[in-house]
Structures are given as C-alpha cells and as structure tokens.
Amino acid sequence: MKRYHPSAEPPPFIQPRRNTVSEPSTQQVSAKPPPMLNHWGPHGWPRIKAHKSRTIGALQSLRSGALLSEELLRITSGLNVTAGFAELFSGVLSPLHYCVPAAEDGQRCVSFSEDRATEQGHLLYGSATIGTRDQRPFVHSHLHWTDASGRLLAGHIWPETVVGSPAPVAAVFGLLDVDWTSLDDPETSMPTFEPSRSLTKEPLMTDQHSSATVARVLPNQDITEAVLTVSREAGYTKAVVRAGLGSLIGATLTDQRTGEVRYVTGPGTEVITLTGFVRMGAEGLETQLTTTLVDRNGQVHSGLLVPGKNPVAVTFELTIQTAL
Template identity: 30%
Template sequence: MRSLTQPGPVATERMKAVPCRAHPVQLPLAAGATVNEAITGALARAGFSSGYVTLENVAVAPMRYVIPANAPDDTHVAWYSDTHAPDGVVVIERAGVIVGTRDGEPFMHCHGIWREPDGARRAGHLLPHDTIIAANAQLHGWGTEGAVFVAREDPETNFKLFAAEPTEPAAARPNALVATIRPNGDVCLAIEALCRANGRSSATIHGVGSLVGVDFTDNRHVPSYATEVFITRGEVSASTCSLDVALVGLDGEIHEGRLKRGTNPVCITFELLVAFAD
C-alpha cells in the first residue's frame, strides 16, 4: 500500500476514538457572519462545542479556499496552494465540517464542493475565517457530549491537527465515537477496527481528511499523493466499511466515488464521527 514518510517521529498510537453521545441538530446560519463564527456559534447556542455538520446549498461571499500543494521544504509532506478568491457569490453544494477548538477558540475544519459565479464546479479546503455567509441558511448534523475535537501540535506530521479527547462528565449511554486516524493506514480498515474495539458491527460514518492517492471500486485511480477529502456517504454494515467520498487533488480536479477497501492510506489525518444505532 502507498505511504508517505512524515517529517517527525512515528506515533505509537495510530488511531484514537472517544465514546460520546451524538445529538442530532438542525440549526440556522445567519448571513453576514464568517463561516467559522456562524457554524461554531450555532452549535454553541445549541449547547455543543464540538461535532460534525453538513452544509448544503449555502451561499457565501466572499469565498476563500485552498487545495493541496507540494510542500515547499522537508518540514511537511504536503502543503496548501495559494488562496483561491473567486469574485461574487459562491454556492457550497455540499461540505463536511468538523467543529472543535483551536488555541482555546471555536474552530472548524471544512472540505467541500462549490459552484463559482462562472459556473465552474470546484472543491477544496475552505478558509473559515475569510469566508462569509451571504444568505440565511440551515445546517444539520450532530453535537457531541462527552468527547470533543481539540487542535494540538502533532510532532509526526508537524501540523496542528484535531485530536479526539474526552470531557467530564463522560456521556451517559454513548452512541457514537469522536475519532482521528493517523497517516499511512487504510481508512476503511481503521474504521472497522474502531467499531470492533467498541463491540459494534454497524454505524454511519461522517468526516473529513486526506488520502495518499485514491483507489475507487470501479478501478479509477487518482495519483495525487495529497488530496482533500470528505465523506458523502459512509457506513459500516456487517463489520465492513463502505465510504463514498468527494475529493480534490494537486491538479484541482474533482473526483467522486466509492473507496476500494484496503488500498487507501491516510495522508495527514482523518477526523470522524462514527454514529451507532441506539
């Protein structure tokens, strides 16, 4: 399987999962706020500092985003492109958002697909403090109780990444996991291992991350060694993981499809909400 040599020491723990209670949410987004303020604020008003939400048909202006790029030096295996700044209103067709905290402040990590004013369909990593909600909208997803995402310096990758961490008190009757997966392990096999470790054989999977190239079940292959990915539909059924994803590579091309199980290693990180049936 493909792999990348990260700049720092390889961490012993290759994935982390914290049981939590995931509460469904459907919340308004107010026009005029940054995407970061609107999403983290809406979730906070519902009583949650962390979770996973989906954006669909949300207008933003201005829109600012980046895509994967080659690292400028050997301190990282990959980096970000220059900022893309389309003129006019951009419509986010769909995006996945992990919500947590960074440096003590609300923060979010968002990958998605959007339609620019010229009609071009683009994808990437949204810059949440530089993108503004242009019209009132709705989000839906989950807030988490008993576990959160907290951005921490990660020596292995030399990035500040969301880590899954417990909160006090622990959630009563956990029905989900807040989880993170480290580089070079297959994402589907890692999710299956997390479910087995928690005695579950079925779940829905939600999250964003990056992969080292991509193999789809229809035999398409994306050679880009760094990709920005979000899950459009994910499940574990009878202990087997199936992930439909959308992603963008170094060349800016969008790819969508179902991941081939066992051949898709994580590039930098994968951040997940694994939701079990009660």
C-alpha cells in the same frame, strides 16, 4: 475567528502562499495507486485515537452576512458544548476563501496551495469538525460547490468565508463526552485535531442521546480498515459514517457506473465527504464508503473507495454514528 495568516506572522508549519487565484488547473488520473508517505517527524501512537460520546443535534439555517465559522460556533455553543461535527447543505457562500493540497515545501511532505477565492459559491455539501485551538473556538471545514459559471470546485475552507443568500443549512451535532483540540502535530508538522475524553459527571450513555464515535486516524492507515476497526471496538453492528474529512495520500476509487478502478495522484488529496454504512455481513463486519475529494491541481473526483488502497496522508477526522 482566528486564522493563521501570513500578515499575522503565522507559524511556518501552516503558512500558505498568499497569491490569490481563481482557476483550478487540470490533472490526469494516475495509472497506479499512491505510495506511502514518510513524514519527517516522530510517529504518533496509537495510530487510531477513538472516543465514544453521546451527541445532541440541531438543524438550522445560517445567517446571511456572518462568517461561516462563527455561525457553526454559534450553533455549537447553543447546544452547550464546545466540540462537535457538522454537515452543510445548499445555499450560497460569498465570498468563499479556500486552498487545495500541495506537494512538499521543504518543511513537510505535503502542504497547502496558494489561497484561492470564489466570489459566489453555490454549496453542494460540506463537512466540519468543531473544537478548540489555543483554548479558543476553532473550525476545520472542507466543502464542494459550483461557481457562477457552473464549475465544480472544492477545498479546505478559510475563516474569511462569508454566508451568502440564500443561506446554507447546517446539521450540527454536539459531543457531550469528547473534546476536539487542534494541536501542532510533530509527525507531520501540520495542525491536526485530536480527540480526548472530556470531564463529565454524567454517565457515558443515556436514553436521551444518540451515540457516536469520533476518531483521529493517523498517516498511512487505510481509511476503510480504520472505519471497521473503530466500529468493531465500539461494538457497532449497524452504523453510518458521516461528516468525515481529512486527507488521503491519493485515492483509489471505483466508478459505480462502469466498475473501472481509477487512481488519483497524490501526494495529498483533501477529502470533502466520506459517507457510507457499516453492517454485519455473512463474513463479519463490512462497510462501503463513498468519497468526494480534491487533488493538488483543484480537480474534483468522486467514487467508491477501494478497501485497503486508501491510506491517510496527514490526518482524518472520522465520525461513526449508530444506526438503530
């Protein structure tokens, strides 16, 4: 599995600093919502790129000792597709290599932190997008886990991460009609997955497969509004949001226990999970979304997303699946 690594002279737009750390720092929650990001490149269009696809799924335990990314690709290949999305549950990853968001680095508005490592990560949940980059298989994954001392950690996962024992379980859904391709994004100077219609001779939908719509949401678009827009244009009146990963500028969350609204400082947070439902309410289509995300100091936050207050930072890979 290819990784853009400093020792291999990676392109500057994704070159992380290689100092390895294991301790996340702490951060106070901000008292105000995040501002919009003014990326330095030309704006892409449209701001939401969505495609509907049939899906085919598999639920498998990963193989201990193998690379996490290679295991996800193995399962995807077994479905006879090259693109898909995955959810990861329980088990151990050892070692686990990752990074968290970082601020402006002179080349872009947001960037990566130095590399971090957990010797043994006890997985809670994770999301992954599976596709290609440079015509080779490629995986983008965000996870959250606890380490040996019980600390809650989360981040963007590097390909050196290895499946431990007991092995995690993966639910992998292949896309029959859509490709995910990782490209260099001119607007953000970051690598981003782009969906596109794949060439197929079969009808778009058949009774043998379920339906999902995948989308890339571009910077400064509110993620809740994006979910409603994609669902509306796909004709969904009952759907679930699953395996969503990407970045928000910060976050505006509601604590379900107290009802308190909390603000997480940006300029970037990595979203580990975005899950929820879409349904028809008394006033039209409605959604409620729950997220877990990590800020640039390694602090993990969870809560309900406040509609209209959570713009995308760099990109968001969204999956909405019909619920019949």
